[in-house]
Amino acid sequence: MSASLAEIRNLSVSYGKGASQGFALDGLDLDIRQGRRLAVIGESGSGKSTLALALAGLLPLEAQFRGEIRWPGLAHPPMVGRDIGLVFQDPGSSLNPVLTIGEQVAEGAVRHLGLDWCGAHRNALALLERVRIPDPQVAFDAYPHQFSGGQRQRIAIASAIAARPRLLIVDEPTSALDMVVQAEIVALLEELVREAGMTLIFITHDIALASGFADDIAVFQQARLVEHGVARAVLTEPVHAYTKRLLSAQIDFSTPRLINEVADV
Amino acid sequence: MHRALILTRRRIVSSIPVLLIVIVGTFLLLESAPGDAVDAYLVSLGGGDAGLVTELRQSYGLDQSPFKRLTLYVSALARFDLGWSVAFDRPVLGLIVERLPNTLWLMGAATALAFSLGSLLGIVAGARPGSLTDRALSIGSLALYAVPSFWLGLVLVLVFAVDLRWFPTAGIETIASGKTGLARVADIAWHLALPVSALGFIYLALFLRMMRTGMAEAWRQDFVLFARAKGLARRRIVLRHVARNALLPLVTMLGLQAAAMLGGSVVVESVFAIPGFGRLAHEAVAGRDAPLLTGIIIVSAVLVIVVNLMVDIAYAALDPRVGSGEASS
Amino acid sequence: MNRVARRLVDSPEGVAGLCLLVLLAAMALAAPLLYPGDPLAIVGRPLTAPFTDAGLPLGTDRLGRDVLAGLMHGARASLLVGLATALVALTAGALVGTLAGLAGGLVDEALMRVVDAFQIVPAFLLALAFVSVAGASLSVIVFAIALGAWTGPARLARAEVLSIRERDYVAAARVIGMHPAEIALREVLPNALPPVLALTAVIVATAVLVEAALSFLGLGDPNVVTWGSMIAEGRNVLRTAPHLSIVPGLGLVATVLGVYLLGEGLANAMAAREGRG
Secondary structure: OOOEEEEEEEEEEEEOOHHHOEEEEEEEEEEEEOOOEEEEEOOOOOOHHHHHHHHHOOOOOOOEEEEEEEOOOOOOOOOEOOOEEEEOOOHHHHOOOOOOHHHHHHHHHHHHOOOOHHHHHHHHHHHHHHOOOOOHHHHHOOOHHHOOHHHHHHHHHHHHOOOOOOEEEEEOOOOOOOHHHHHHHHHHHHHHHHHHOOEEEEEEOOHHHHHOOOOEEEEEEOOEEEEEEEHHHHHHOOOOHHHHHHHHHHOOOOOOOOOOOOOOO | OHHHHHHHHHHHHHHHHHHHHHHHHHHHHHHHOOOOHHHHHHHHHOOOOHHHHHHHHHHHOOOOOHHHHHHHHHHHHHOOOOOEEOOOOEEHHHHHHHHHHHHHHHHHHHHHHHHHHHHHHHHHHHHOOOOHHHHHHHHHHHHHHOOOHHHHHHHHHHHHHHHOOOOOOOOOOOOOOOOOHHHHHHHHHHHHHHHHHHHHHHHHHHHHHHHHHHHHHHHOOHHHHHHHHOOOOHHHHHHHHHHHHHHHHHHHHHHHHHHHHHHHHHHHHHHOOOOOHHHHHHHHHHOOOHHHHHHHHHHHHHHHHHHHHHHHHHHHHHOOOOOOOOOOO | OHHHHHHHHHOHHHHHHHHHHHHHHHHHHHHHHHOOOOOOOEOOOOOOOOOOEOOEOOOEOOOOEEHHHHHHHHHHHHHHHHHHHHHHHHHHHHHHHHHHHHHOHHHHHHHHHHHHHHHHOOHHHHHHHHHHHHOOOHHHHHHHHHHHHOHHHHHHHHHHHHHHOOOHHHHHHHHHOOOHHHHHHHHHHHHHHHHHHOOHHHHHHHHHHHHHHHHHOOOOOOOOOOHHHHHHHHHOOOOOOOHHHHHHHHHHHHHHHHHHHHHHHHHHHHHHHHHHO
16 A cells, blocks of 8 residues: 555635535545556546646636645645646647747756756756657757647656656646547556656546556546546446446447456555 | 748738839829929929920920829839929938938837837736736826827926926937037937937837737736646746747737837927938928928838838747748737 | 626726716817807917916917817817718728628739738828828818728728628528628628727727827818817927916827727627627
8 A cells, every 4th residue: 555645635626606606626535645547537527627736736816725635745845847747638738839849848847956958958858758759859949839739748748747746647638639649648658657656647538548557546526526446446346326327438348358467456 | 041031032022012002102192292393393493484394394204194104203213213302402312311310210219118118017017917016007008008299298398308407308419519429329319318208108008008918818828827837937937938928919019010100200300300201201291392202101111111021020030830831829 | 788888887997988088078069169269269368377367267378369268179179080080991991891801802902902002101191191282171181090090990891701701691691692782781791890890999099199290290270279289389388388288288198098998998898798698
């Protein structure tokens, strides 16, 4: 049983007041275990993106925050960028169109690792290589519009992990990409996370996609956590009706076998 | 560099028909003025007999059909012959060349002031939208934008030249001071301080507002959230991510305002008695000098085309998406 | 319409602008009632100071003309020129823009080059040139300013028309067999108009300022009192009686500011409506 990186207790995030108050998250209790890959499953509006923003401390000003998030796995209060990396859905708009991708990959390292721009440049080249961007030297001085969607997402991932965060949260990273590219991105994430010993939270609406590599699964429905457990358990013996519905809708007999490894706990 | 050359070539090609339309327009202007160049010449001679008049008209081709006269006019322009100024009794081109530098200094300094100070204050306002600073700057800039530049000039003269005596009231340099080199430059700068302010403050307000709006827009973009998610320093986010993007429409505005500022220089130069290109336009109208006025209009058009081209090249340098086939936002 | 009006009242800019303009409009309308005579007539001793003579609340200028009468008539002139110019510029621009957008091809290209030509020459120089040719009267000045102002509406109208003409209801009209001119006037133009109308505030404000500048330079209508001509007059005695130049200038600032504020308030009110609809 690995230790907790973060402990979420009774977290509620809401907007508006009185009659028009809407809850994005309602009374959430969740442990993020270190070194594990957690898949957060839910439809849009289920609160999964709010969870990402809440963990990163990037909730908008109007949001009302109740409850607490403890970080026993960190020696200091968490800072987004340094301890938490965040990747969003739309790769096209995550990158600043007027700056080179090299600068955007390097700036995190400059900020958090205390490197000068020369050192960060080398760091960035290494990262671009690891996310398999061809010709990193040339790519460093290129601009986002010169790359494809899949490449841009890989660049975004590189820039999110540049400062070597302990936790990487990816929010629907493949929804805007086609199937082949999706698989590539997922494989890349798996590899990076395993190499660096990062904790991964993978947010998606696609339970089949998550089932391929998640250690734990948390299912959200309408701002509440309805099911949480080890992946194998959730997928083979779902407890909540919603989870059962999701599984039956997305997985059928033609889906390849879910559980490949024997012992994974 | 390569993109700059492509832009230049494309711009020159597309400007030619527009310039021709302007030239036809100025030709019509010349035609509608009473008398022609020969009449003007005769006035300067002090009169002449009818035989001389006909002879001159024939040699200059002024007795031909309007279309022929137009072609003569265009060919003269191609030789940089802008005609003869009636009021000043000298070639128009020489007159313009003499007066233009003063106006370019005035406009250049005013643009520099407006753009730099305006965007700076706009960044300050846009760094925290909705804050007290933002609101104060917003209202202040709107009020400033509503001020007529000539009236602002008079107020500045009243306060700073007449009451406080910090600056001179008129002219571009101290007459017959015999100053040279750096001392002369300083003298001219001292004289231009108030006119540059009068002309520049209005556009300062404009750039402030544009930058502020641009930043409010940029703050909402996804890449700003992504930059924040990287935990970057606030200053870097404001300057390198938000302002850098908000800058683009401002650069476009620079080009559009070139024409307006040229027009504004007419009144400001009149208020401050600066011997410039703008004031020349006023003198041309007052002196019923049609050739001079048309010459001024053509030169203005060319100037605006050149400035717009330079601005577009600068924009292409700032926005890597331009000229690569992808539409910019 | 009522909802827009209510939302306008909600925004502080809209209210401020409206108040300013109502005040100025009142001045303009009251002018011929309170001062039916010629405001350029000499009514008292030259350079009477303001607040000294009950019959001349703001004193007189260098020639002995009533300053308050001039101010009020000047308001009339400014507002008239502003609104008239907007009318001419918007109409001409909308027509040309719609024609260009619907005709397409060579006609479109040619018209846009003409628009370019009018945009390249500084608007003030265009106005100067027209006034020098056609003489200085208020109606000439309106056209002179419109020469520079019509290009914005033209471009905007064309852009709107280009997007509208691809829409379903236009295609439907064509299928029914509506005459092209009828389609243009009944289907296209009414839908292209609202964004173009949004330019009204800017055009009115510009017109007021340009007219003032022309009058200041002595190129305005000599038979009409305008704030610009008052400022020019006051310039002669700037050191001894600065208020003669300053007060009309404040009038200009108030007018232009009022127009901008009202324009912004209206734009916000209409945008809010669209957002909700």
